[in-house]
Amino acid sequence: MSKAMELLLNALFPPKCVFCSVRLPINQRIYVCAECFDKLPYCRTEKRCTHCGKPTEDGGMCKDCLLRRNYTEGITSPFVYKEPAKDAVVAFKKRDNAYRGRTLSLFVAEMVRYDFGGVDFDGVVSVPPRRLRMNEEGYDQAECLARHTARRLGLTYYPNVMRQVGNMQKQSTLSHNARFDNVRGGFAVRCPDRIKGKTLLLIDDVCTTGATLEECAKILRESGAHRVYAATIATTLL
Ligand SMILES: [Zn+2]
Numbered sequence: 001m002s003k004a005m006e007l008l009l010n011a012l013f014p015p016k017c018v019f020c021s022v023r024l025p026i027n028q029r030i031y032v033c034a035e036c037f038d039k040l041p042y043c044r045t046e047k048r049c050t051h052c053g054k055p056t057e058d059g060g061m062c063k064d065c066l067l068r069r070n071y072t073e074g075i076t077s078p079f080v081y082k083e084p085a086k087d088a089v090v091a092f093k094k095r096d097n098a099y100r101g102r103t104l105s106l107f108v109a110e111m112v113r114y115d116f117g118g119v120d121f122d123g124v125v126s127v128p129p130r131r132l133r134m135n136e137e138g139y140d141q142a143e144c145l146a147r148h149t150a151r152r153l154g155l156t157y158y159p160n161v162m163r164q165v166g167n168m169q170k171q172s173t174l175s176h177n178a179r180f181d182n183v184r185g186g187f188a189v190r191c192p193d194r195i196k197g198k199t200l201l202l203i204d205d206v207c208t209t210g211a212t213l214e215e216c217a218k219i220l221r222e223s224g225a226h227r228v229y230a231a232t233i234a235t236t237l238l
């Protein structure tokens with residue numbers, strides 16, 4: 001998009017902060033207000049689990065990651081799932097708010113460079129839409145975020161690599177352990193040829209237990225992917 005076109009569009013539809021929705025000047029390119037920028041709950045400033053990136057007291061691996069078998073090489077998120085980052089994640093689930101992906105991906109890409117800077121990625125994939133969610137919203141925010149993040153990192157996005165199989169309950173209604181049971185065997189790889197031998201960045205909007213990310217990484221690796229790293233916008237506290 002040309003600069004003139006962007007300014008015209010911004011004049012017609014004034015940009016809003018992706019976190020608090022306050023109106024921004026029309027020439028602002030990154031849709032974050034100064035106030036949110038300062039108070040965002042950045043993970044980077046905390047001591048974090050060496051695997052899942054969640055803040056921990058001593059910066060060592062958290063109990064959850066120690067006790068289970070992990071299939072990702074690591075998970076990272078720029079933010080803790082607290083205000084105002086939480087507002088942005090919730091709003092981003094709605095199709096009308098897809099524009100937020102462009103700004104949110106900036107933070108995700110920056111965090112991927114920070115935590116996985118030495119990794120030579122081949123491409124980006126996204127957690128497939130849970131059917132339940134697609135029926136409700138008809139839009140796939142993980143894909144939207146993955147496309148923007150891939151562009152920012154100069155990587156290829158591989159669309160539709162995985163799909164959901166079988167019935168799955170909404171993860172948010174389940175306890176920690178039930179979430180791992182719920183997603184087990186819940187995904188399948190559609191096109192293994194595309195990911196064979198590849199080092200992948202797996203994207204989802206939010207990380208709670210990490211169950212979905214680890215299950216997706218498991219089937220990606222069983223289908224021939226070399227390594228899988230994961231990134232989300234925000235991670236819940238332990
Ligand atoms: Zn704001």
Ligand SMILES: [Zn+2]
Pocket residue numbers: 049050051052053054061062063064065066
């Ligand atoms: Zn952990």
